Amino acid sequence: MGVKTRKKKNNRASLKGGKPHRRALYNVFREKKRAILLLEDDRVLNKGIRIALEKDDHTIVSAFSFFEGVECYAKKQFDFYLI
Numbered sequence: 001m002g003v004k005t006r007k008k009k010n011n012r013a014s015l016k017g018g019k020p021h022r023r024a025l026y027n028v029f030r031e032k033k034r035a036i037l038l039l040e041d042d043r044v045l046n047k048g049i050r051i052a053l054e055k056d057d058h059t060i061v062s063a064f065s066f067f068e069g070v071e072c073y074a075k076k077q078f079d080f081y082l083i
Helices: 022-030 043-054 066-075
Strands: 035-039 059-063 080-082
Touching: 035 043, 035 066, 043 059, 059 066
Parallel strands: 035 059, 035 080
Antiparallel strands: none
């Protein structure tokens, strides 16, 4: 009796229908400088994420609590919110 194997699915979905490919989403995110509100209570993780995003010239505003996040949300318009 032979061993049955599954056929691998193609991970590269087109932008037309289905899920877009991760690289396509990454390129959309990198198109222009974005204003991002980063809400993370762990200071080390917050700093790491902020440094990674600043390498792509995004403007990052860090908040370490819900209340800081609400204050930042009220003061400025952001393109993305990372919670």
